[in-house]
Amino acid sequence: MSHFRNATRGGLSKSELEAVLRQVGAERYHIHHPFHHRMTSGALSKWEMQAWALNRYCYQAVIPRKDAMILAHAEDPAFRAAWRKRIEDHDGEDGWSGGIARWLYLATSLGLDTETVRSERLALPATRFAVGAYLSFCTNRTLLEAVASSLTEMFSPTIIDERVSAMLARYDYITEDTVAYFSRRPEQASRDADFALAYVLDHADTAERQQQAIDALVFKCDILWAMLDALQHAYGEPGNLPPGAFRPGAAR
Numbered sequence: 001m002s003h004f005r006n007a008t009r010g011g012l013s014k015s016e017l018e019a020v021l022r023q024v025g026a027e028r029y030h031i032h033h034p035f036h037h038r039m040t041s042g043a044l045s046k047w048e049m050q051a052w053a054l055n056r057y058c059y060q061a062v063i064p065r066k067d068a069m070i071l072a073h074a075e076d077p078a079f080r081a082a083w084r085k086r087i088e089d090h091d092g093e094d095g096w097s098g099g100i101a102r103w104l105y106l107a108t109s110l111g112l113d114t115e116t117v118r119s120e121r122l123a124l125p126a127t128r129f130a131v132g133a134y135l136s137f138c139t140n141r142t143l144l145e146a147v148a149s150s151l152t153e154m155f156s157p158t159i160i161d162e163r164v165s166a167m168l169a170r171y172d173y174i175t176e177d178t179v180a181y182f183s184r185r186p187e188q189a190s191r192d193a194d195f196a197l198a199y200v201l202d203h204a205d206t207a208e209r210q211q212q213a214i215d216a217l218v219f220k221c222d223i224l225w226a227m228l229d230a231l232q233h234a235y236g237e238p239g240n241l242p243p244g245a246f247r248p249g250a251a252r
């Protein structure tokens with residue numbers, strides 16, 4: 001947390017708080033992670049790409065659950081009406097016509113088997129722990145902290161843009177169809193991040209609450225970072241693969 005500790009001192013104006021939150025992303029978002037750099041430079045093997053999709057499914061699957069926790073903590077019907085759209089985006093009308101289904105499509109078009117991905121049984125231990133920590137955070141912390149932890153979405157349109165163009169340009173087995181999941185995300189993320197940012201700026205009305213909001217965003221950057229650390233460690237060096245984790249040919 002280093003220099004974001006005591007970032008609020010006697011209290012910040014809304015625009016100062018927004019600037020600190022943006023600075024957290026500028027320094028700590030997973031766009032700076034070496035695994036992301038290897039992906040965008042075309043250096044991932046196909047099975048590392050598959051491992052990324054299979055592990056990231058665990059994150060996608062927990063998003064609507066943590067959003068349901070946030071809904072349960074929200075007393076304001078107007079807040080709930082806005083926030084519940086996130087669950088609809090991921091689950092669709094029937095559970096399998098939204099973002100989770102589109103992520104599964106991405107994974108299967110990379111050659112993975114639907115049931116294997118959905119079961120999460122070949123995911124890395126650290127992926128499971130990181131995703132579980134996000135769900136616990138949104139369950140146990142205040143509504144303000146849970147909302148602030150979603151603010152990584154302010155930064156996601158840039159990483160999605162970088163990732164999708166590199167995936168299409170540098171991996172011959174990836175087509176527009178493979179990355180269709182990402183086509184709706186920047187618009188949904190901007191809508192969601194605008195709402196969440198306005199909420200945080202309005203409700204972080206003491207120095208202590210401002211610091212909690214900043215810490216929540218640092219925490220969430222750490223979750224995303226830890227997920228890529230797990231992939232980099234397990235798949236970047238021979239001999240590091242945890243027992244039971246996805247390996248070439250294992251998910252077909």
Ligand SMILES: O=C(O)c1cc(C(=O)O)c2c(n1)C(=O)C(=O)c1cc(C(=O)O)[nH]c1-2
Binds near residue numbers: 099150153155156
């Ligand atoms: O592709 C990405 O790098 C990326 C990042 C993030 C994020 O920053 O949390 C999300 C997503 N994608 C995403 O697809 C998504 O649905 C999502 C929901 C949330 C959230 O915390 O509520 N973050 C993200």
